[in-house]
Amino acid sequence: MAKEKFVYSFGGGKADGKADMKNLLGGKGANLAEMSNLGINVPPGFTITTEVCTLFYENNRNYPEGLKEQVDEAIAKVESIMGKKFGDTENPLLFSVRSGARISMPGMMDTVLNLGLNDETVQGLIKQTNNERFAYDSYRRFVQMYGNVVLGVDGADFEEILEKKKEELGVTYDTELTVDALKDLVKQFKAHIKKETGEDFPEKPEDQLWGAIGAVFGSWNNERAIHYRNINDIPHHWGTAVNVQTMVFGNMGENSGTGVAFTRNPSTGENEYWGEYLKNAQGEDVVAGIRTPKPIAELEKEMPEIYKQLTEIFDKLEKHYTDVQDVEFTIQEGELFMLQTRTGKRTARAAVKIAVDLEAEGLIDKKTAVLRVEPQKLDELLHRRIDPDADVTLLAKGLDASPGAATGKVVFDSDEAAEMGEHGEKVILVRTETSPEDIHGMAAAQGILTSRGGMTSHAAVVARGMGKPAVAGCEDIKVDYKAGQFTTPDGTVVKKGDYITIDGGTGNVYLGEVPTIDPEMDENFEKLMSWADEFRTMQVRTNADTPEDAELAVGFGAEGIGLCRTEHMFFDEDRLPIVQDMILADTKEEREKALEKLLPMQKGDFKGIFKAMGERPVTIRLLDPPLHEFLPDHDEILVELTELKVKGGDEAEIAEKESLLKAIERLHEMNPMLGHRGCRLGITYPEIYEMQARAIFEAATELVKEGINVHPEVMIPLVSHINEFKLMKEVVQKAAEKVISEAGVELEYTIGTMIELPRACMTADEIAQEAQFFSFGTNDLTQTTFGFSRDDAEGKFLAYYLDSEILEKNPFQVLDQKGVGQLVETGVTKGRSTNPELKVGICGEHGGEPSSVKFCHRIGLNYVSCSPYRVPIARLAAAQAQIENPRA
């Protein structure tokens, strides 16, 4: 049996490993090996494999046999390449020792630099560098770092000793410390270590090295690393590799330097070298920001030969990895070393441009290009947003209720907002919460800010529907209508007429007019999306309640409407009084009279939406919310009534208010989310659904007569039992057949149901025998499956759950695949078991969230439906899902 290989060398133009050995060598080690193989100059070194880490833990923190020999061999190789010797007093080789897992775990594990220094080797370093201060500063840093990381002495102790020294000398910066001071610090550090640990500081470089290797392996199981892996679903058995690499120094004079660079502009995606460097500096100086680094282009003038080498390496790396690289390099006395290469992070705009460009350059194919852009990031491109370069004053933070940035004058009253809007003024409507009576103000405003309510509050839902930026539930601000102002926790007072800017994508509220930038959908975007459409097999529809939204969504590539909520039409200012008449009707006749008035209005709505969608399917959900949502606020009426009574007001007025209050109380529910809503309304008041069905089919048949072949799909909400569906299907079918036969046209339509209750999932086999389609309403399904009221949870305990990582993700944003998803899958499987033709989609907000879209693809849904602005995200995610998991 061949001896097991635990150590992989690299450097000197060759390497034992390569890029695809990340599992064994970790990301950093594999890429260092790859660069070596490409003939790129990396400081030579070696990688101890992740397998050793696993064996280390399996064997009670003992190393496998043979490791020591392999490490010694690897050191010898490095010595031979570098012409230096580890532990040598004349020309000592120094090492860095770093962790390197399969997947980057930034800052989680330990690093030791300048390893190999002691009282003797430091002399060799002085001889080599002719720089006593540099050598002792390196030595001081090493002892400090080693003492902390390997020997476990509190880092703050060293900082304290250092500060004391600076005070003694009356200096401010570390750089002002003299050679003597540094020498003394080394002594003091060592003495402190002895005091704390009872052991002398290890002077032998070999001991230092094994100490550092042990510390890195040990750090795989430190608390924060375990925690990080738990959160990020990284298996604990993977282990980390250890990279031992020759130290190089960019701070050895004017022919030295260090820098970081991207092979293309990561902000715009332009094909230009991009980065910064500093002469005579170490990596941390670039980061620390004491000196201002220069743009990479200047290197061409300052060090033309190095620049040429560097850009050749950029080109080589990009071609080799077929993607933009993010590199670190050091120039040590005129010699260029590459320290790291990895895939470069980039903005959405850059990601799209780079993917399209690389395809044009023949480096990648279309599928790869489609996989290169994170769907979620497209959001940045689809809304106005805060200029990232703008100076901002953060006032408060609320919920990111509806994306986009907006600026305007603060207004507290909806009538005033509407009036100012008419005069062309830009306003932000600020309310504790909004109600149907604020619709005209919301429509006129640039954006909405509320101090109460969650992601499904009236303000949030309506704003998303309108595609208007909104920050909801911003409990930081206290709104005082009477004074015409709001205050923030730090005491800032914002008055009516002051400018603010809100960012509905982050929930931030800023003072003043912050510059915003336009959406960035260019031809690269269009090209990438067209490729996505070539690959995906799952349809993407939109949730839209108005012709405007429908048109917007079609522009974004929607292939139909998956959810048209009819109740939003009821909130319209002109209609609300009629809706209230309907609700407060004492008899069926009165109610039918009010419904007759609503019929032509609803019909008009549907015609508009059908026209906007043409022959694309349109799923219309019948009335869903509890009726009391359409009534005035209970507490306001109660206060008015009490005031009237105490003041001895008009008898008739009191009686009227009392009767209104009683009606509101009659409709009051303890838990409206689980109350008299959805098809329960249709069952108890069939005349409402009957009117809506008539409106739908009258609209549809009129359009058929105009030559537009519309496809209505009527959806019954909140079904828990097959009998509910049967009854409501009958009502709709009867109305449909009557209207169609009277119109004398051909019209295809389907009747299906929203699956949004656990019971519907568990009995989907029964329901599918009657329903032609299922649309999973995962918003409500998440509420009932978890037993979370979204309105309450998001403002209260859910934030705590996310902060303390009880839940990894907000289940209202990212579908909980284990719980809610399992119910969805159960529903799909059971539904198709009795009705193989069943069309199945999803219309909760998850329909526009990439990981949820991919889940929907995996379990075989026919379509996802989401808000217009998320349609491109869903298209891209669906394409990626098909490329990653092809299905027929």
Next chain:
Amino acid sequence: MAKEKFVYSFGGGKADGKADMKNLLGGKGANLAEMSNLGINVPPGFTITTEVCTLFYENNRNYPEGLKEQVDEAIAKVESIMGKKFGDTENPLLFSVRSGARISMPGMMDTVLNLGLNDETVQGLIKQTNNERFAYDSYRRFVQMYGNVVLGVDGADFEEILEKKKEELGVTYDTELTVDALKDLVKQFKAHIKKETGEDFPEKPEDQLWGAIGAVFGSWNNERAIHYRNINDIPHHWGTAVNVQTMVFGNMGENSGTGVAFTRNPSTGENEYWGEYLKNAQGEDVVAGIRTPKPIAELEKEMPEIYKQLTEIFDKLEKHYTDVQDVEFTIQEGELFMLQTRTGKRTARAAVKIAVDLEAEGLIDKKTAVLRVEPQKLDELLHRRIDPDADVTLLAKGLDASPGAATGKVVFDSDEAAEMGEHGEKVILVRTETSPEDIHGMAAAQGILTSRGGMTSHAAVVARGMGKPAVAGCEDIKVDYKAGQFTTPDGTVVKKGDYITIDGGTGNVYLGEVPTIDPEMDENFEKLMSWADEFRTMQVRTNADTPEDAELAVGFGAEGIGLCRTEHMFFDEDRLPIVQDMILADTKEEREKALEKLLPMQKGDFKGIFKAMGERPVTIRLLDPPLHEFLPDHDEILVELTELKVKGGDEAEIAEKESLLKAIERLHEMNPMLGHRGCRLGITYPEIYEMQARAIFEAATELVKEGINVHPEVMIPLVSHINEFKLMKEVVQKAAEKVISEAGVELEYTIGTMIELPRACMTADEIAQEAQFFSFGTNDLTQTTFGFSRDDAEGKFLAYYLDSEILEKNPFQVLDQKGVGQLVETGVTKGRSTNPELKVGICGEHGGEPSSVKFCHRIGLNYVSCSPYRVPIARLAAAQAQIENPRA
């Protein structure tokens, strides 16, 4: 191949069929055959099988070949036994034609009597009976019945003709019609039939017979029969049999008669013949109530020979069927005919006594005795109830919130109720709804009546906990506190001090003092329950929050506590202010201070309960309800505040009220059922659960020191995610270990969770890795699975759902096995898959409902837990479940 047998004859001391052929012959036919075989005199006849019904429908309403011949043969047999001929003009045989399905479907299908009469045969009947009036009246009835049932003429038409005739003659009763009048009616009926149907009335007896047979088979698929089968889960393919039987007449003089009887007293279960008879009468006369029937005992004097025959038959039948029989008989001119026998319905008390007596008499074994009593009916025996013989005036009807009957004076104020209670007065507390501030009033009252709130309203839950009768959500009554009265829909005004009686088992509210009777648990009951305990394999525990309830339940046979709700202890008058301090605390320190005050109180509660339960296991659920439940009513404070403001009240008082109102509003939730409650409280305020755990374990260790080996099981409520459970388990474990080690005793305890959310069921495999037991909280699980808020549903749409049969049963009373039950089963299977030792029970109200208990047995639960009064019901149901479906 043998010719298929479609027709089964009976009579003359023998029969083709027997009792166990119900599937083929229907219940009635099989029992008639059985009686014939026993040598009992039944009017001879024959049964056409249910198979013929099936073939009839399969063959487009055509009869199978050979049927006619078999019917003719069967008629010939009857003719030979009776010495009469069908269609004979001298001595005609008349038939009744009746349906008869496997399971009785009373009144759903058709019947024709006196078949075989026409203008000629009626003369034969006159000759035989010497009673022209009787013969023509029979003829008239036949034409009327046949015209309606077989020929489809509206029954009201015949009634109209009859009424007109009576008007003409100036008489009131049918019995006053003369022979001529009857003759004329026959003519008029026939003429009307001809007019309506265009066909002559069939004169040939054979045609009449086939018409009637076809009508009975046809009635299997009439609308009401289909509907009945849908509701009662009777398969449509079963079909009905047709029974053709010789007519006998009890109205042929003083040596004729008819009666119904039970072989034992169905009310008390006493072993005595019980029933009524009328001489010279037909069955309908007994029912119609025009003449008062005599007790069966008198028959011994009036017709000693008949009485002897009859009681011999009773004894024979009871011995044969091994159960009490409900029989119908007719005496025709001194000859006794048995027309029907079936198992007799009985009261709970009688059922228990009969089962125990029959076992003692050796007729049945213990298993059979246990199966003979419907568990649900035991409820009658366990509570005071309205005397069934009392005259009552029903005032209103509400929800049957807590069983038992109670009488007392109406009181609207809890302080007043408490005071009157102290003076020994019996009061019924009447409120729109109750709150924690009413506890002392509720405790002092005989019963509680509320006009609002559902089965889980405060009033209902607390009353059930106290074992006190309550009617909740009685929306019929309007309570007017100011006037000190309530009114009912018919305008009745009930004032403070008036007596009312409530029946919490039915929801009825009566005016005045209605007599009530005591619970009836006698030695028969005890004997039957001890047999049940011998057989059952599933444990029965109780839900109890107080030592009193715990003792009561142990008396009823509870083997432990399955659910002890700790919050009910928080509602105590003395504690509520401290609880409110805890809730309104601004800092953790203030909260802990309040909790320290509560600790000794909770500890005392637990000691009491542990003492009552001894070594039996006690499952204690940590705090569950949303905190705002402990705060004063929001609207009341709002009104008070508004009044103060308008009146210009004291500044300090206004400020205090404002701050209280704000605190209430801060805790307000849109959907508290899905809000900040259960373990979500424990997670955000771990100090609460920590205090409760300390109280539990301090109580437990102190009892261990006293020598009582208690078994606490701590239950974390409302877990949706394994991480919630883990965190809370840690808190409890830490507190437990600390207390136990400080006490220095041995104490076994377990930590488990309530499974009451769909997500917990779907991820039970994860949760079971950490939990030692599951207790299914099917109340909340039903709410979330259906998406029904119980508080809202029961007062609103659920009643409609039940009335219109969208739902067959109230899922809060009877476990919805298809939906909720499927989730429970999923949870059990998944839980045991990762933790085979997992103990699993149920503690929702379904734990005391027989069909749900049987379901729990089937899916392998270890125990059910229910309120004390339902413990015997659950024990009996569990025993029956094991006898019906034995498990290891």
